[in-house]
Structure formats: C-alpha cells, structure tokens
Amino acid sequence: MTTARPTGDELVAMLAALANPLRLRIVARLAGGRDYVSRLAREIGVSRPLLHMHLQRLEAAGLIVGTLELSEDGKAMKYYEVADFDLRLTPSVLAEAAETLTRSDPEKGPARKEQS
Amino acid sequence: MTTARPTGDELVAMLAALANPLRLRIVARLAGGRDYVSRLAREIGVSRPLLHMHLQRLEAAGLIVGTLELSEDGKAMKYYEVADFDLRLTPSVLAEAAETLTRSDPEKGPARKEQS
DNA sequence: TTCACCTATAAGAAAATTCTTACATGTGAA
C-alpha cells in the first residue's frame, strides 16, 4: 500500500491529482483493471495527448504506475494500473500533514523550488 | 460527521478545496480551534480578502463552517470552525464516486451547469 | 471627528491548468 503518511507536499499533489473529474474517471477505470493508453483514450472518449497529460499527473502523484511493454506483434504498449493507495482525510490528519508543507509558507518564504 | 459517501461532484469539490497549501494550513489551524477571519489572517500571514476567498472555497466544499457572531463590544465577528469530516480515499472508493460524476462526461455532454 | 477594529466585495493582474491541434517516431500487415 502506498504511503499512509505522505508529506504535506505529497498530499497536496495527490489531492490535486484526484480533484479533477476526468482524472477521477481515469482512476476509476484503471481500478477495474490495467489498460494501455490508446485503448483507455477510446473508452473514456478523450484525445490521446490529453489523456497522456492526465496520466502523467496521476503517475507523478504516485496514484498510478505505468509500464512500457511489447505486445506479441512487437508494438510498444504503455500499460497503466492503479497504485494500491489508502488515504484517510480528517482534520487532525490534515493538521499533521500541514506541518511538513514547504511551499507557500509566508513565514519561511514562498515556494522555493526543490532542487533536483 | 460529514458525509462519508459524497457524490462524485462533491468529492471533487472537497479534494479541490484541500489541494492547496494555503487552504490546507487554514484547515490545520482551525483544527486547533475556531477562529475569526481577521485574526486568522494575521496568524497565517495572508491578506484578509485572500483569506476570505479561501474560506469561502472551503465552506462551499463543506469542510469548514462559518458563523457570524456579535462580540461583547458589538463588533461583527465571523467565526470559522472545521466540519468533522472523515474521508477515505482508495481506488474502489473513487471508482464508486466516479459513477455519480455529472461534469466532464463526454458520453453525456460536458459540464452542464446545475441550476439554482 | 478620527482612529482602530470588524465585516464584505469588486476589478484586474498574474499564474496555473486544461485542452486542441499538429507533429514525429516506431511496428506489422495488406
């Protein structure tokens, strides 16, 4: 199971990734089984470039995982599947996560980019 | 406790409301006790109009509740406190929520605004 | 009256997100 105690920044990234109807439907679809990009695009009814962007966002947040595989007839297929996450959101959980936020903190100067 | 099974749209609104460092810190602060707008703005180090906007966003999502009260010396004070929510995010929970999404569904036409 | 508090909103700049269109690569089969 993925990170039950993410840092504040990680949590924000996860929430932001899920806070979008299309991405929520993508996760829902993948929860029913792994799938590759082109097929997923057809099923959901979205252009491939757009889906590609959303998949990257979800993967960056650690909510899905992609694997590049070769099909029997030699085509490159990128399969995605959901990560087995389990997040709980309560006021106290959020309060704890907020303590590890590094961005947008007026006290410490805003949004220093983390380096490499 | 607030809505353990929100609709897809409600869930997206909640996640969007929490997917912001400043709003996360607002919730964290209120988790430690109720507070009124001006004081909260000073403590967090944000302008009042900006805080006002974020508070509205959080309240619209049902994560905090505001009450207008009169202080002893007759001033209007708007107190906010956290709602007692408890959300669990797993692939299957999200899959279920996604079924009740009304916006951005290519099949049914995108994002019809709900009326009144 | 003027000041120090409290509330709220509007207007516009700035920045981030979302989406489209176009392009480039590769494979196997007709």
Place this chain on the structure above:
DNA sequence: TTCACATGTAAGAATTTTCTTATAGGTGAA
C-alpha cells in the same frame, strides 16, 4: 509503399485559479 495501430512531445488557445489592490459598510473608544 501505404495503412492501421502504437508511442510521445510541442505550441498555443481557452479557461480557471490565485492574489493584489481598492472600495464600502459597520461598531466602540479616544
């Protein structure tokens, strides 16, 4: 070769979100 698949990225438009600044109203006390 050309077609039908698969992958990916880049550029710009359109939209939304974030933030600042300015404005307006209220109370009580100096």
